[in-house]
Amino acid sequence: LILLWKHHGGIQPIPPIAPLDRDKYTKQFKHNPTEEMQEFQENLEGETEGESVNGPNEMTFTLKRSGKTIRRLSAAPPINFRSWRLPGHGGNENEKAQLTFYNPTKLSKQRLWGETLYIARPLIHLFGMYVCGTMSWKPWIMSGTIDIASLCMMGDTKDMNPEEKREIKRRSLLLLYYLLRSPFFDSYSKMKILSTLRVLADNVPGLGILLRPIIDYLPSWQKVYFYLWSA
Structure with missing residues (x-):
C-alpha cells in the first residue's frame, strides 16, 4: 500500500520481485x-x-x-x-x-482504490474466515466480489504498459480458482470434476496413467495450492 499510494508504484505484479531472466541479462552483457x-x-x-563477407x-x-x-x-x-x-x-x-523498462502507469482514483482492494483482499478473506468460520460461504463470496470489483474498477487496459496488461490478464484467469476453493469445491465442483476424470481415465486408452494420480491427489492439492494468494 505504501508503494501504491506514496511512491505511485502502479499495479503491483505477483510476485513483486520477478524471477531472474537469465536470457535478458545475457543479452545485456552482449551490449556491454x-x-x-x-x-x-x-x-x-x-x-x-581479409575474408570476403556479405553483410x-x-x-x-x-x-x-x-x-x-x-x-x-x-x-x-x-x-x-x-x-x-x-x-x-x-x-x-x-x-x-x-x-525495455516500463514506467508504472499513473492510476486514476478509481484504479487506485481498485488496486487497494486487490492488495487488501487476503486480509479481508482471512478476517472473514476468522469471524464466520473456514467453511462459511461469506469469505468465499467476499473474496470473489473483491476480485471482480477490482478488475471492473481497472477498466480498459489500452493505456497500460505490456507488463500491467499481463498482470490484469493473469488476475482475470485466476478467477477460475474460485471453482476449486471451498466451500464451492466441496459442494459442487469436487464430484463433477472427479467423476469426469474417472470417466476419461476408464474409457480413453492411455489417459488412465495420467489421470488416476490426479484423481487421488486432487483433494489434497485443493487444500493447499488453491489458497495461495500468490498463485
Whole structure:
C-alpha cells in the first residue's frame, strides 16, 4: 500500500520481485561486453580480416545442397554468452522489447482504490474466515466480489504498459480458482470434476496413467495450492 499510494508504484505484479531472466541479462552483457567478450571480439576480427563477407552473413555460411545456414566455428562466442541463434538473425525487435523498462502507469482514483482492494483482499478473506468460520460461504463470496470489483474498477487496459496488461490478464484467469476453493469445491465442483476424470481415465486408452494420480491427489492439492494468494 505504501508503494501504491506514496511512491505511485502502479499495479503491483505477483510476485513483486520477478524471477531472474537469465536470457535478458545475457543479452545485456552482449551490449556491454566484459573483458572475456572483448577478447573474443578482437580474436574474431583478426580471424575474419581479409575474408570476403556479405553483410550480416560474415559469421555464417550456407550449405550448398541443403541451403541451411550455419555459424562459423570462429564466430562462436564463449559458452556463457551464447544465445544459440545465428548472428544477425532472430528477433532484434523482441530482444529490444525484453530489455525495455516500463514506467508504472499513473492510476486514476478509481484504479487506485481498485488496486487497494486487490492488495487488501487476503486480509479481508482471512478476517472473514476468522469471524464466520473456514467453511462459511461469506469469505468465499467476499473474496470473489473483491476480485471482480477490482478488475471492473481497472477498466480498459489500452493505456497500460505490456507488463500491467499481463498482470490484469493473469488476475482475470485466476478467477477460475474460485471453482476449486471451498466451500464451492466441496459442494459442487469436487464430484463433477472427479467423476469426469474417472470417466476419461476408464474409457480413453492411455489417459488412465495420467489421470488416476490426479484423481487421488486432487483433494489434497485443493487444500493447499488453491489458497495461495500468490498463485
